[in-house]
Amino acid sequence: MSDFYVSLPSHSNRSDFPDNTSNHFKIRLPNPLRLEGQGWRVGMSSISLPDARVTISSLSDEEGEDNIILAFTLWQRMDNSTSNIYTTGSASFDTNDLKEVFYNVDGVGFMKSMIAYFERQRVYVKRGPKLGAQYISNTGKRTYVKFKWEGEDLVTDNNDILRPYKDSPALYFNVALADKMGWVKKKDGGSYELGPNLQIEFFEDKIPDIGVVSDLFDDDVLPVFWIVSTNSKGQTYLKLSIYCNWRFLNLNKAFDVLVGSSSRSLFVYSDVGGSSVVGNQVTDLLREVNLIRRGAGVQYFEPYHIQYIPLRKDVVDIIEVQVDETTGELTKFGPGNTIVTLHFKKE
Numbered sequence: 001m002s003d004f005y006v007s008l009p010s011h012s013n014r015s016d017f018p019d020n021t022s023n024h025f026k027i028r029l030p031n032p033l034r035l036e037g038q039g040w041r042v043g044m045s046s047i048s049l050p051d052a053r054v055t056i057s058s059l060s061d062e063e064g065e066d067n068i069i070l071a072f073t074l075w076q077r078m079d080n081s082t083s084n085i086y087t088t089g090s091a092s093f094d095t096n097d098l099k100e101v102f103y104n105v106d107g108v109g110f111m112k113s114m115i116a117y118f119e120r121q122r123v124y125v126k127r128g129p130k131l132g133a134q135y136i137s138n139t140g141k142r143t144y145v146k147f148k149w150e151g152e153d154l155v156t157d158n159n160d161i162l163r164p165y166k167d168s169p170a171l172y173f174n175v176a177l178a179d180k181m182g183w184v185k186k187k188d189g190g191s192y193e194l195g196p197n198l199q200i201e202f203f204e205d206k207i208p209d210i211g212v213v214s215d216l217f218d219d220d221v222l223p224v225f226w227i228v229s230t231n232s233k234g235q236t237y238l239k240l241s242i243y244c245n246w247r248f249l250n251l252n253k254a255f256d257v258l259v260g261s262s263s264r265s266l267f268v269y270s271d272v273g274g275s276s277v278v279g280n281q282v283t284d285l286l287r288e289v290n291l292i293r294r295g296a297g298v299q300y301f302e303p304y305h306i307q308y309i310p311l312r313k314d315v316v317d318i319i320e321v322q323v324d325e326t327t328g329e330l331t332k333f334g335p336g337n338t339i340v341t342l343h344f345k346k347e
Contacts, residue, residue, distance in 0.1 A: 079131075115154075198246060269286055
């Protein structure tokens with residue numbers, strides 16, 4: 001034969017190579033390839049990749065801290081067992097919850113999943129809905145923070161909320177998350193100001209007087225509609241006032257800043273071909289591919305034109321493949337396997 005194809009699934013050969021992963025694996029061929037004669041070349045004809053895992057890093061100063069609270073909300077619930085006394089409930093959305101929401105491919109999806117999680121926690125108590133529970137006061141005011149969508153803008157709907165009942169309802173965001181999403185901006189000296197992606201909207205053309213609410217302002221004169229504060233555990237959060245509405249802008253672009261662009265280049269390396277020069281290094285680059293995070297589970301790339309490189313050796317027994325970011329780090333994929341198909345041909 002003057003040409004043939006070889007498919008390399010990352011999940012095969014686990015007995016020989018138990019450490020194989022979707023981003024770095026070795027495959028022992030059933031029979032060694034003995035390529036006689038001159039002019040043999042190899043190129044990648046296709047690659048199937050798991051969708052990129054959505055990860056959020058660098059949100060905590062604590063090294064090794066895996067589970068980071070991204071946001072939490074407080075509400076009041078009245079039920080039959082409390083004799084018409086409201087009790088405080090809460091829900092926190094953390095990075096472990098985000099890992100389970102694999103289809104968060106953009107900022108809008110990220111916020112929708114967070115809100116859906118809050119709603120489930122509010123409505124469901126232990127194993128199911130709390131019969132007789134209500135989230136409206138005797139005066140007809142809602143006792144939790146509600147959201148609404150206006151196009152791709154997320155807006156809090158605080159017009160008819162109970163204000164306040166102790167320290168609830170309330171809405172908090174991890175300040176590092178808020179900073180990366182452009183909701184706040186850190187100034188010289190360590191203080192914060194509102195960022196370009198968070199807009200304050202008052203209910204009317206008159207700024208409300210909230211001077212009687214002690215936890216929402218710095219002194220007895222200037223009302224503050226948001227604060228950044230640190231709790232007893234050393235966790236710092238942005239608290240948003242319920243005396244106005246908040247509009248979250250540019251969610252998709254901001255989310256790309258947070259987790260990395262949804263479209264980027266990856267480098268596929270393999271020791272089957274000869275080395276090439278990439279930048280100032282000599283590497284075993286097989287092909288550059290474009291990754292687009294879709295949330296579809298699998299991504300398939302088939303180049304219009306195969307880029308062929310000379311083979312490294314005449315006998316091929318074990319082939320190693322690695323998928324890296326342009327920074328040199330291994331690409332972090334979600335669940336699934338990588339399948340690389342190589343085309344060998346003699347010219």
